[in-house]
Amino acid sequence: MAVYRSVRNLDWALILIAVAIAGLGILQIYSATIDTAWRGAWWKQGLYVCAGFVLMWVMTRIDYHTLLGQVPVLYAAGLALLVLTPLAGSLVWGSRRWIPLGFGFKFQPSEFVKLVIVLLVARYLAELRADRLEGRDLLKLGLLVGIPCGLVAAQPDLGTSLTYLPVLLAGVFFGGIRWQHALLIVAAAALLMPAGWFLLKDYQKARLETFLDPMKDPTGKGYQVIQSKIAVGAGGIWGRGVTRGSQTQLRFLPVAHTDFIISAFAEEHGFVGILVVFGLYFLLLMQIVQNAQAAPDRAGMFICMGICSLLLFHLLVNAGMAVGRMPVTGIPLPLMSYGGSSMLSVFMMLGLVNNVRLRRFAA
């Protein structure tokens, strides 16, 4: 059995694709920060990738069944961290999302809770051992995911809290939700939407309004979207070239190395570059799906598909926002956006996928 868990059996295609995407990301961070205070971000990102490899390796070594067994502990720890964040966290741009670790490093608990959510959903659904989901189970699972979701949304970090939902949705989809329940959820969501509006912070409302009509306030709330669209559009088919995009280099494009890295990339590499990146992401996701199909058990399948749906959601929201097809949220582009927590959590997810892959003949 051990022979199948050798290094040779890792999903090397998946890893290479991830490295390729991260490499493009580092290149773009370099280009976007070349004459800003963030000048050193590209090599830090390289360090995060290396650290990501280590964590990925760790995540493949621990049997995912062992991890699933520890879900209550992990879940409790995750909740504790999320409760701790607003107390110990540093205030950045009006919200407390990070816990300072010293040496200038910060830790974003909400990123790692993503993994906990993936494991939680996988364990809960696998444990049911049923093809159909009962309403009671649905409610329980919803509540379990809803608590961390609410805590993150209260930071406030609506974007990240929303990323937990696709894991849940993919889980209940594959776990066999009844179509009556699905309809009920959709109907409830539609009804709760107006109520939810009042729960949103002013800036969140503004973002949604801006999404619906960016030209309403072109230099204020709509600024980011408009500048991002200009950057993307100005890139054209072939792009302006590395360090040649005026929107990126003259900083008209906001946060060009983090949330709007895809816009900077689109400006400098054009539609062709975008197709290459999308191609890589597509292969990455398909590789994860393939691992889900080959999973030895339900839990493994749920883990893989949870991760796949989470990454897909990230990509859809982030890349869609850059062209004005999604509202502006602070959701990073996995593997490309500058940021340690996001990079490490993505590599840990890829570690989990490999973990499942290595044990595909175990059953």
Next chain:
Amino acid sequence: MRYLRAEREPDSAPERPLFRDEAKFAAGKIAAFQYFIVAVFVFLALGYWDLQVLNEEFYSEKAQQNQIKSLPILAPRGKILDRDGRVIVDNHESYRLILSRDNLRPARLRPIAQGLNIDPAELEAKVRRYHNQPTWFAIPLKEELSPDELAFVEAFRGPNGFPELELIKSQFRVYPKDGLAAHLLGYVGEISDAELNSPEWAHHNPGDLIGKAGVERYYNDQLSGIDGQRQVRVDNRMNTREVLGVKEAVPGRNLKLTIDLDLQVVAELAMEGKRGAVVALDPRTGDVLALVSRPAFDPNRFASRISAREFSALVQDPYRPLFNRALQAQLAPGSTFKPILALAALETGAIDDSFTVYCTGGATWYGRYFKCHRKGGHGTVNLKTAVAQSCDVFFYAVGNRLGIDTIAQYAELAGLGAKTGIDLPGEKEGVVPSSKWKIRTQREKWYAGETISVAIGQGALTVTPLQLAYAYGGIANGGVFMRPHVVKPERPEEPVRKAGFRPENIRKVVDGMCAVVNGWGTAAASRIPGIEMCGKTGTSQLASNDLLKLKNSEDWHDNAWFVGFAPGENPEIVVAVLWENGAHGDMAAPIARDVIKAWFDKKTRMQKLAQPPATLASAWLGGPAAAREAR
């Protein structure tokens, strides 16, 4: 499966269907999910296709607009110098605050206006006026910021405050303090909408500062330079990253006036606290040596974009400080008209040297009794004494002999009733009444009784101080009238008119005017020892209705006139003085005296300085030593 709890509810388990193959149970759903992934990618790719392939040009242009900014380089206006080259109007370097319109947000206008002490409504109106202009065209907001305004700009400039605020280097007008020569110099101001639409200002852009009055306006094209432009690549904080091109500004040309600053200062001081005007001309050339109108205003207030409130206060001031009395006050000349009448009478032969009148203090003409200003009368007066003592009765008789149309003909020959053509805006022509004029304007025939009033410079006759100076200058200059000017024409001008008055007739009238000051005349108190000043006083009842609304009793006093020139033969200088409500002409004479004295004093001083030093040594020792030796 050690991680799982023991089978949940094992007893009820059998009811459930058997598990399918663990790895394959959701194969169909996974396949469906794959299609969903494809759909997401197609959705995203279409978004990028739309922007990058279909609308590349549109967004490239936007990116271009983002980064390229044009900033004006303001051309300094030319300085205004006096006849000796001394600077009257200078510039000083400062900053102009402009409102860039590339990233203007209407919501920010109000706080900006408040921070800069501008009326928000005024600012909003201004922004609306610019909406037709290209967006790189900035709006000039304010010059000469006060310290607190500057602090406001420094604090709130930049991307987090008001990125539309921009300070650019600029040159501002510095005018003499206390409104010295304010009407002559005029002022600059922002071009108005009406001006923008008129062909005269067609080559100007909104926001330009243009001359609004006086020399600034008349010689605006010479004084104003051509603004340059700097095209730069900027980043999102409007920091200049790269200069793409510079078109340097062309500064305006300096303008040398014929005004003598010394004389101007003397005239201004003499008029301090009074209302009226002083015009000093060199009748030989037409050079305007001094031009004063009081009350004055401070043109420096206009230099830094006067607020609408302050401007309307100036306009509504009952004493009309913006009104240039020297060229625009059309008032009855009173007795200052008499020399012209005397000349007309001599020229036409209506009277000869032997003509005398016995003045009893009044006379009856056409059934109405006309008083002389001296109650007891002047006794027997001839032309010289009549001019010297300003005998009204004498001139009633002369006027009656001449008739209104002859009077009008000679008044017009002397330059009344028409613009002198001075190179300043807004000159008025006054009124020289005649029978034709009355039919034209009032559709009535002229009554002979009215001639009697006109003969002593009352009635419908009105003149400006400039016209009087021009008329006296022309007559004293032998009937040769030179167009008055404040800037020397490029080529010496031909006289406007050679009236062809006979020199002996001129001599007789001038003799009378010499007696006014130097004999037993009405302005004997203003005699200057050593200088032959001639002139004529005038006291006129208020003819203009402008001042009737004033309630102050002093405002109902007669206007005092004096027109003097020196010397009697070939005069170098003629000075017309109007003191509104000054009560009597002899009150105005000292003002003219001061100016004329200053002119000759200066001339003497200059001649002394021009003398070569006595020895080479004293030249080496410099001025004071030379002066001592000269003594």
